[in-house]
Every structure is written in structure tokens, then in C-alpha cells.
Amino acid sequence: MFIKDTFLKNETTLSFEIFPPKNNEILFNIIGELNKFNPGFISVTYGAGGSSKDRTVEIASIIKNKYSIEALAHLTCITSTKEEIEEVVENLKENKIENILALRGDIPEDFTIGKEHLYRHAKDLIHKLKIDTNLCIGAAAYPEGHNECKDLDMNVKYLKEKVDAGADFLITQLFFDNNNFFQFKEKIYKYNIKTPIAVGIMPAVNKTLIEKIQKLSGVIIPDKVENFMNKYENKEDDLRKAGIEYASYQIEELIKNKVEGVHFYTMNKPDIIKSILDNISFK
Ligand code: FAD
Numbered sequence: 001m002f003i004k005d006t007f008l009k010n011e012t013t014l015s016f017e018i019f020p021p022k023n024n025e026i027l028f029n030i031i032g033e034l035n036k037f038n039p040g041f042i043s044v045t046y047g048a049g050g051s052s053k054d055r056t057v058e059i060a061s062i063i064k065n066k067y068s069i070e071a072l073a074h075l076t077c078i079t080s081t082k083e084e085i086e087e088v089v090e091n092l093k094e095n096k097i098e099n100i101l102a103l104r105g106d107i108p109e110d111f112t113i114g115k116e117h118l119y120r121h122a123k124d125l126i127h128k129l130k131i132d133t134n135l136c137i138g139a140a141a142y143p144e145g146h147n148e149c150k151d152l153d154m155n156v157k158y159l160k161e162k163v164d165a166g167a168d169f170l171i172t173q174l175f176f177d178n179n180n181f182f183q184f185k186e187k188i189y190k191y192n193i194k195t196p197i198a199v200g201i202m203p204a205v206n207k208t209l210i211e212k213i214q215k216l217s218g219v220i221i222p223d224k225v226e227n228f229m230n231k232y233e234n235k236e237d238d239l240r241k242a243g244i245e246y247a248s249y250q251i252e253e254l255i256k257n258k259v260e261g262v263h264f265y266t267m268n269k270p271d272i273i274k275s276i277l278d279n280i281s282f283k
Contacts (some may be wrong), residue, residue, distance in 0.1 A: 001070050002136035003099045004168040006040040006261075007196035012254075012282050013040035013261040015072075015198060018268055020044065020055040026268070027059060031067055033270035037277055040261070043072035043101060043171075057088065061095035071097055072138060076105025077119035085125065089133055101138040101171065102126045102162075106216075123158070123165045130166030139167035141197060143175050143184035147218040152187065160191045170195050171263050174202040174213070176246075177222045178253050198261025199254055203272055205243035207233055244272065248279040255282065 006013045016034050021027050034042060044060045047053040060071035075088055092100065104122040107113070119125045122139055129137050139162040145155050159170070175181055181199060188197075204210050204221075207229040214221055221229075225246060232239035251262055262282075264273050 001098065002168070003041050003070060003072060003138065004136050004196065006070070007169060007198075012259055013198065014277075014282050015039050015041045015043065015261060015263045016266045016273070017043045017045060017200075017263060018059075018266055020059055021268055024062075027062065030266075030268050030270055031063060031069070034266065034273065035067055035069060037273070039069060041070035041072050041099065043074060043263070046074040046076050046103070047105065057091045057095060057097065060092075060097050064097055065095065070099065072099045072101055073097055074101040074103060075125070076103045077122070077125040078105045078107055078113070078117065079111060080119070081116045082118055082128075085119070085128065086132075089129070089135075092135065093133075098134075099136045099138065100129060101140070102129055102167070103140055121158070121161075123161045126162055126165040126167055136168050137166055138169045138171055139163070141170040141172045141184075141188075143172050143181045144177075144220050145218065146173075147216070150218070152184070156184075156187050156191050156193070159188065160193055163193050163195050167195060169261075170197045171261075172197060172200045173217055174200045174219055174265055176204065176225050176250065177220055178250055178257075180220065181254070182257065196260040198263040199259050200263050200265055201247055201251060202265040202267070203243040203247035203276060204229060205240045205272055206267075207239065209267070240272070240275075244275045248276050251276065251280055255280070 016039055042063050044056045046056045056073050060073040063069050063071040102122055102125045126137055141159055142155055145152050149155055204225050228242040266273050
């Protein structure tokens with residue numbers, strides 16, 4: 001099933017991102033737990049956080065073919081050649097995976113972009129996928145701007161290029177301030193972007209991790225989140241509770257405002273997701 005069609009339903013689509021874990025035992029446990037929430041889809045990262053690229057399609061295939069959950073395979077293009085991209089696409093086809101999140105990826109520090117690297121922006125990959133395949137294509141959106149481009153209008157212009165190239169749905173980078181998302185939504189409407197958007201949510205239950213992500217992504221940390229992360233820095237249980245409470249509040253407000261999808265960056269921790277989802281109705 002194409003993920004774009006899950007957004008046609010009246011209720012908010014629930015979905016999860018996982019990264020390739022160390023082994024299949026852990027993987028089966030994570031998917032088994034997440035499956036209890038009847039997700040619209042589960043996405044698998046590509047090469048992010050040191051995880052192996054080769055396993056993305058393999059894991060997406062397990063999600064789709066063993067668990068019958070719709071799978072979304074991430075793919076980054078900046079360090080790949082045309083042939084490498086085509087090999088991944090072939091592999092997706094063989095495994096009957098119908099959905100792909102087309103990303104540029106971060107440019108590694110010591111990496112030189114050569115002539116063989118044809119796809120300099122995500123829109124170039126989206127364009128190729130649209131021509132070569134029947135895949136349903138997702139793309140990344142940045143409500144608070146991207147680290148390399150903080151000009152929100154330029155960001156939205158580039159987002160429009162991705163949509164025009166063929167992106168069928170969007171998933172946002174995590175954010176903690178819903179108002180920034182609501183303003184972004186107004187802005188993209190002005191640019192005539194009507195593509196469904198799932199909002200990316202990561203519970204702030206680990207201060208070190210959130211600070212690392214803040215450096216990488218430039219996500220804005222509101223005072224409220226900063227304060228509870230500082231207050232409970234050395235009290236794991238209290239921080240977990242505060243992070244879960246904040247994420248629950250954030251999602252409830254987003255659902256009230258009729259977001260099309262809520263996409264959890266699970267960090268492979270279904271227990272935390274469960275604590276949040278126990279508080280929330282997705283109707
Ligand atoms: P692009 O849309 O190409 O944008 C990259 C930069 O180029 C931005 O600053 C943009 O403003 C600028 N830009 C875009 N078009 C143009 C243009 N025409 N001219 C000039 N500048 C332009 N990374 C991974 O490595 N693996 C993953 O699995 C992964 N999953 C992700 C999932 C989600 C939902 C999100 C939000 C991000 C994910 N990332 C992942 C991170 C992502 O790869 C980085 O944020 C990356 O730096 C940008 O990727 P992009 O696809 O948004 O690139």
C-alpha cells in the first residue's frame with residue numbers, strides 16, 4: 001500500500017521510525033511491541049547514527065513481509081553513485097517495498113563530492129525515482145529550518161521543489177514547539193504545498209541525546225524542555241516522566257489541530273512510546 005493513501009483517512013496516521021538494531025532478536029522485539037499500536041507504517045533509517053546501510057531494505061522487508069505492516073525505507077543520495085541508487089531501488093522492488101523516504105543525507109566532513117555523485121539535493125533523487133519507479137515517495141521537511149539554511153522562506157522554496165519533483169508526503173524533523181510547526185504550515189500553504197505531513201516527535205527523555213541532536217539539526221529547545229532536562233539531569237526516572245508528559249501534551253495539541261500524521265522517532269525504545277500512547281487517542 002502507498003503511504004500517501006494512509007493520510008486520506010479521517011484520523012491522524014500513527015507511524016514510527018526505527019534504526020537497524022544489532023541483531024534480529026532485538027529487531028523482532030521492537031517491531032512486535034510497535035505493532036501493538038497498529039501503526040500506519042514503520043520507517044527504517046539509512047546509514048544514520050552509524051547503522052549499516054545494507055540492512056535498511058532487509059529490515060523494511062521484514063516489516064512488510066513478515067509483519068504485514070507498511071514499510072518505509074529511507075535512502076540518502078549525496079555520497080552515492082547512480083549505480084548504487086539503482087541497486088537499492090532494485091532491491092526494494094525485489095522485496096515488494098512500495099515506499100521510500102528520499103533524502104540527501106548529511107555530507108560527511110572528510111567527503112569530497114565528485115562527478116559521479118549526481119544527486120546533490122533530495123529533489124534530484126526524487127526526480128530520478130519519479131521517472132524510474134512507481135514508488136510512493138516521501139521527503140523531509142524542516143519547520144524550524146535546516147542547519148545549512150536557516151532562512152525559512154528559502155527552506156520552503158526548496159521544499160516546494162521536492163514536492164514539484166514528485167514527493168507524495170512529507171515527514172518533519174523533530175520539533176518541541178508546536179507554534180513553530182503551525183507557522184510553518186501556514187507558510188507552506190502560501191507556497192501551495194498541500195502534500196500530507198507527518199510531524200516528527202522525539203520525547204526528551206535523554207539530555208545527552210537531545211543536546212547531540214540539537215547540535216546536528218539545530219532544533220529549537222524551548223525553555224520548558226531545557227528546564228526539565230536540567231532539573232532532572234541526574235534523575236533518570238524523573239526525566240523520563242517529564243519527557244513523556246511533554247511529548248503527550250505536544251501530540252494532543254497537534255492532533256487537536258488536525259495534523260495528518262504523528263511520526264515517532266522511537267530510538268528503538270518502544271516502552272517509552274507505549275507510555276506516551278497510553279495517554280492519547282488517535283481519533
Ligand atoms: P535537501 O532537501 O536536499 O536539503 C539539504 C540542504 O540543501 C538544505 O539546507 C536545503 O535548504 C538546501 N537545498 C535544497 N535544495 C536546494 C537547492 N535547489 N539549491 C540550494 N540549496 C538547496 N539522514 C540519514 O543519513 N539517514 C536517514 O535515514 C535520515 N532520515 C531522516 C528522516 C527525516 C524525517 C528527516 C527530517 C531527516 C532525516 N535524515 C536522515 C537527515 C537528513 O539526511 C539531513 O537533514 C540532510 O542534511 C538533509 O537531507 P534532505 O533530504 O532534507 O536534503
